[in-house]
Amino acid sequence: MCGFALIAGAGAEPELFRAMLATLAPRGEVEEIRATNELMAGVWRLRIVDPARAEQPWISADGRWLLCYNGEIFNHRQLRSELIARGHRLRTAGDTEVLLAAFLEWGQEAVERLQGEYAFAIVQRATGRVYLARDPLGVKPLYWSRRAGRLHLASEIKALVPVGEPITEVPPGHHGWADGGWPHLAPYLDLRRLGLDHPPLTDPDEAIKLIRTAFAESVRMRVDTELPVGVVLSGGLDSSLVLLHMRQFHSDCVAFTIGAPGSPDLDHARRLTAELGVRHEVVQLRPRDIRLADVREAVRLGELTEYGDIINAVVSAPLFRRVRECGIRVVLTGDGSDELFGGYPMYHEVPAAQSRALFLHRLRNLGRTELQRVDRVSMGHGVEARVPFLDLALVELAMRLPLEFKVRDGVEKWLLREAFADLLPEYVRRRAKNGLSYSSGLHDRARLYKPLFPRLHRGFGYDLAEAVRRDFDSVLAACDNDLDRAIAEGVARQDYTVRERIRDAAGAVRHNLPRVRRPRQPA
Structure with missing residues (x-):
């Protein structure tokens, strides 16, 4: 807002x-x-x-x-x-x-x-x-x-x-x-208490009924506006569910997808929007289109330090730019579903007795990782991103589910797939999870950036120091602005590490972000 x-x-x-x-x-x-x-x-x-x-x-x-x-x-x-x-x-x-x-x-x-x-x-x-x-x-x-x-x-x-x-x-x-x-x-x-005041959901039919009702209501509340609304659509399970429900409550929906030509994201998203008759805006981003300036901007916008968060910000920034160019101020995303319903490989390995602690850990870190990226990159382009999977009523239901309802026979988010089997096309319902920058065809570029980040990680600020900016630009110019060659010829060396020093009461802080204190929460 x-x-x-x-x-x-x-x-x-x-x-x-x-x-x-x-x-x-x-x-x-x-x-x-x-x-x-x-x-x-x-x-x-x-x-x-x-x-x-x-x-x-x-x-x-x-x-x-x-x-x-x-x-x-x-x-x-x-x-x-x-x-x-x-x-x-x-x-x-x-x-x-x-x-x-x-x-x-x-x-x-x-x-x-x-x-x-x-x-x-x-x-x-x-x-x-x-x-x-x-x-x-x-x-x-x-x-x-x-x-x-x-x-x-x-x-x-x-x-x-x-x-x-x-x-x-x-x-x-x-x-x-x-x-x-x-x-x-x-x-x-207290998130640790969430769901404990109600009995566990051991009947899958009851759980399915409650989840369907809660998710539909969550989407309805988030599209209660006279403005047109968008959805960030990867063609996967979560964003497809968001789109399918949006259409029930709002007549003016636009889907936005980013990916490299021929990527699974584009193929599935195009197929689904064509079947639904939904306007579809596609941002085609080839790996070689991503330049160092895009990394700088992602760092400035996202205020994040981890390689995965930054590369996802790099990829999603052009998407939200297109959203704003289309005059859309509100979009819905599928974020939070993996944390709630068992969408990560780690959930296949954790003992059932420890699963609740793992889910809580993932939920409590969302605000400083994925949700921070989504907020900064979307709002950096004047777009409000809303997350229907993280409605508190739905979160509470998810915390009452046993692990075997979330992961079954190697299938992640099993109950979610079953709950909406009548709405989802089979090619969506059976699609396995892929990360944003990987399923969009940008994983090769992600690997190229990886050598750069350990050093940037230790020393960047929001705006590159002028001397360092000149260093980067001179290397890029010598390489005809080819980032691949620039990395190969030494951009990732310590010589080019960004040293944006931010002063606080203790003096010069040589960190990638200002010293942001995050109060400890009980385990």
Whole structure:
């Protein structure tokens, strides 16, 4: 929905605030700011729900409270009805106003009523206290830093780099108040308990019925908009299920697929969209089309360090660029299904008694890996990506499933395939999982990049240092801009390692990202 930056505390610095907010410009269409000496809040808003009236930062009718908000509350219509019945007078049709009204009605317990993907900050303007919250799985990001007693918040890490102090992630599923610039956060949802208050689902027929209902409702809520919606379609099981359900609830759907000519992704996606009569936008990306500049941009956008995450960002960036060029602001993806329903080889090997711990581990890391990549790359092109497989009701059902329902006879996501056997074409239902950059025909290029990453991994920043940029460019020019030759002739040598030094209180930090502190969670 947007990106926001906020500084709370006396003597807030306008130049720093403008630098923070400017970094987030790709995340929205309209810049909206409210600023005083003690509070500076700004939003780059992607206009999706009630675009004309749901401006941000949102101020309560009595002027006492301010809200900065990124994401979507999918049950906002239901909450609206409850709030009106309790006497609230709402001025817009958007979910932003509903979110603040819910907080004013139910306080911190309001987060337990929210169904959505969100991160937000609510400021009590008279005192400067700030209430923070982030969705249970970390679909939407939020980070904070503190300088001179002031709290600095932003939707991306790089927006807080100018603060020059350590950066801390607001953990998924946490909320709390910040006083004197220090957030005091606690979990409002314990993922370790998810599903334990209900009996295990040992009857496959019952499990199938519940999963079908929950998934359909999850997709319905995420396409509840008058805007056209897109789907990132690989032609595999997960994204095909998303598309099949989208068509039931929205008449204006567009599928987007990226891949090399002749890749399985393109073949399966073309076949499915042709059978369904769905508009299909294809981004053909040959391995040799990927240049070093694309790697730099993926690093800058994604704020990630692992080779697999970065190469996936490299591949998906052209896709989201096309989505935006087509005028689509909202897309759905199939992310999260593998973590929930056993889509990785490791699930074939883990003992049943340890499977729940493994699933929890994968879920809790999504916010700092796959979901971070999807958020940064999509929002870096002004597109909001929504993840229906990670609706909390569906996650809870998946946590109640025994391992033998997820992996059976060597077939991953067995129950998911069975649950939708009547909807899925056989060529989709029986298709094995492939990673994005591999099934799209780009695995050879991925291998070419691999020697480059161990060194970049230790020393890159968001923008390449000028001297290093010249080094890269001179090598590429000498090789006629052929990245294959450039790598072979020494781009991966230590001489060309990027050394973007980001200073914090401890001095020069020679890391690939600012020192982002991720609070430890109980095992």
